[in-house]
Amino acid sequence: MTMTHTLTPTAELAADTDDVARLLTPDGRRISDPELDRWVADIDTATLQSLYRDMMLVRRIDIEGVALQRQGQLGLWAPCQGQEGVQVGTARAFRADDFVFPSYREIGVNYVRGAKPADFVIAWRGEEHSTYNPYDINTATPQIIIGAQALHAVGYAMGIQRDGTDQASAAYFGDGASSQGDVNEAMVFASSFRSPVVFVCTNNQWAISEPVTVQAKFPIAGRAPGFGIPSMRVDGNDVLACLAAMRWALDIARTGKGPAFIEAVTYRMGPHTTSDDPTRYRDKEEVELWKGRDPIARVEALLRTEDAFTDEFAAQVAADADELGAQVRAAALGATSREPIGVLDHVYAEPHSGLEEQRAWFGAYLDGFSSGEEAGR
Numbered sequence: 001m002t003m004t005h006t007l008t009p010t011a012e013l014a015a016d017t018d019d020v021a022r023l024l025t026p027d028g029r030r031i032s033d034p035e036l037d038r039w040v041a042d043i044d045t046a047t048l049q050s051l052y053r054d055m056m057l058v059r060r061i062d063i064e065g066v067a068l069q070r071q072g073q074l075g076l077w078a079p080c081q082g083q084e085g086v087q088v089g090t091a092r093a094f095r096a097d098d099f100v101f102p103s104y105r106e107i108g109v110n111y112v113r114g115a116k117p118a119d120f121v122i123a124w125r126g127e128e129h130s131t132y133n134p135y136d137i138n139t140a141t142p143q144i145i146i147g148a149q150a151l152h153a154v155g156y157a158m159g160i161q162r163d164g165t166d167q168a169s170a171a172y173f174g175d176g177a178s179s180q181g182d183v184n185e186a187m188v189f190a191s192s193f194r195s196p197v198v199f200v201c202t203n204n205q206w207a208i209s210e211p212v213t214v215q216a217k218f219p220i221a222g223r224a225p226g227f228g229i230p231s232m233r234v235d236g237n238d239v240l241a242c243l244a245a246m247r248w249a250l251d252i253a254r255t256g257k258g259p260a261f262i263e264a265v266t267y268r269m270g271p272h273t274t275s276d277d278p279t280r281y282r283d284k285e286e287v288e289l290w291k292g293r294d295p296i297a298r299v300e301a302l303l304r305t306e307d308a309f310t311d312e313f314a315a316q317v318a319a320d321a322d323e324l325g326a327q328v329r330a331a332a333l334g335a336t337s338r339e340p341i342g343v344l345d346h347v348y349a350e351p352h353s354g355l356e357e358q359r360a361w362f363g364a365y366l367d368g369f370s371s372g373e374e375a376g377r
Contacts, residue, residue, distance in 0.1 A: 017293075019219070020265050022235035023244065026293045028301025030240075035232075039244035045308045051092065051239050052299045055084040055254050058108040059296065060321040061120050064328045065107075069274045073332045074124040080107045082237070082269035085295030086202055088112055089242025090262070093250055094170070097138060099156050101149035101171045105143045105202075109172060113139040117324065118331035127335055128342075145171050147180035150199065154186045157195035159258075168253040170198040170246075176207020178220050187227040187259070191227035194258035198249040199224070201261070202236060204268035209281045236266030237295040269294070340366055 021033050023040065062080050069077040087108025092108065094100065094113070102109050107120060114137040117213050122130040123142070131141045143149035153171035157208035158168045177183055178201055190197050200218050212220075230252060234241045242264055249260035267290035271278045303309035344359050 016219075017235060017265050020233050020235040021241055021245070022237045022238045023240040024235075024302060026121045026237070026298055026304065028298040030302060033241070033244075034246070036234075036241055036244040039247040040240055043240065043243070045303070045306055048299060048303055048306075049135050049308060049313060051088060051243075052242075052296065052303060053320065054088045054092070054112060055108070055239065055299070056317050057294045057321050057324050058084045058088060058111050060325045061107055061111065061117075061328055063326045065121060065124070066270070066274060067122070068329065074121060075126055076124055077274045078105045078272070079268070079270035079274070080105050082267045082290065082294070083202060083204060084108050085239040086200070086236035086242045086264035086266050087307050089239040090170075090200055090246040090264070093243055094247035095167070098165050098250075099153075099167065099169045100139045101153040101156070102142050102174050103146075103149060103170065103177070104144050105174070106142065106172050110137075110139060110142070113137045115139070117327035121328055122335055123330040124336055125332065125337070128338055138332065147177035147182040147186075149173065150177075150183045151189075152184035153197050153199075154190045154193075154195055154259075157190065157197035157253075158193055160196055161193070162263060166196075166254045168196045168198060168250050170200060172200045174207060175201060175203040175205070175215050175220060177201075177225070179207075179215050181337075184227075186303065187229060187261075190259040191228040196253035196254070196256075197259045198246065198253055199229070199259065199261045200246075201263045203263055203265045204236075205266075206268055206272065206278070206282070208272045208276070209278075219263060221261060221263035229259050229261050231261035231263065233263045233265065236264030237293045237298070239295055239299060265294075271311065316340060351352065 021035055021036055023031060023033055025031060059081060065074065065077040066079055068074045083105070087106055091109040091112035092102070100109060100113060110119065115132055119132045132139070134140050139151065140152060143152075150171040150173060153169045156169040160169065171186070173183060187197070187199065190199075203212055203220055207215055217377065219233055221233035232245050232248065234245045236242060244259040245262045245264070249262055252258065252260040269287065269290065300309055341363055344355060344362065348355060
């Protein structure tokens with residue numbers, strides 16, 4: 001079943017939020033949805049608090065990452081501010097033995113899956129062995145090639161079928177990646193083989209500097225049924241709706257019904273990466289509009305109506321965020337980089353003359369910088 005409203009060919013609808021399924025309004029009111037309610041019937045106040053805490057800690061990791069890049073400690077950073085709801089909500093639905101294939105922006109997914117503080121920053125420094133072992137947290141290393149992880153997720157899901165288990169895999173990608181051949185080819189394979197995989201399209205409105213209305217005139221969730229895949233379009237800034245949607249999708253995958261597709265409509269509040277200047281292509285009014293739909297603020301509002309956002313709770317979350325932020329920063333500042341010439345180590349099992357020539361050339365190149373520094377003193 002495709003849980004979207006009637007699709008009409010207007011550019012605006014691809015970026016609209018009026019037709020999304022949600023359980024929390026932007027001002028934090030809990031509302032009912034006939035398709036989503038049953039999937040979160042077990043969510044109590046303590047779980048809401050834990051969802052809030054997770055999103056706050058993910059935002060703190062993101063803040064530290066941006067600051068570290070601006071201070072020259074990281075080569076690049078891909079911010080996720082504004083997308084904490086879809087990342088935390090969907091990731092909390094997985095079992096430990098499911099396998100997840102994220103893009104480079106799924107900081108919240110990696111956090112929920114168990115990534116350690118260093119895992120978020122060392123890769124962006126380009127250090128050796130700079131990310132987690134995928135099998136420690138059943139999560140592939142972040143994919144930088146747009147959409148390639150969708151194929152990997154389907155291949156893993158086909159392996160699950162051959163193992164005869166009820167695991168599932170999932171691929172995360174953005175609205176821009178939905179135009180990539182890899183994503184569409186992955187959906188063909190997933191549908192044809194009824195593979196237990198969930199596709200999560202994070203529609204954050206902007207593919208680098210191109211709006212989603214250039215990528216799609218219809219809601220992206222409407223594409224999946226063309227491949228024979230049921231889809232759901234949800235409010236990506238509603239952590240409860242995202243949790244419910246992923247539980248719905250995983251149930252389809254686990255019960256032999258094949259793949260499922262989620263389009264989570266959200267917004268990238270920051271730049272595409274820290275090398276980007278979004279003020280060159282986005283209106284300030286648009287950004288201000290989406291600030292009012294913040295995924296963390298709406299959970300806080302809900303908790304306050306339930307008298308569950310106490311001073312003690314807020315202080316504890318703030319302290320936990322400070323501690324995690326300090327750990328992330330310490331991991332970056334304490335990293336020890338290998339000498340640049342080491343990039344040629346372990347390239348081949350046995351050394352050969354071509355490699356030695358390259359080492360000699362690169363060594364001379366590096367020595368040139370040393371000579372310049374000495375001449376300047």
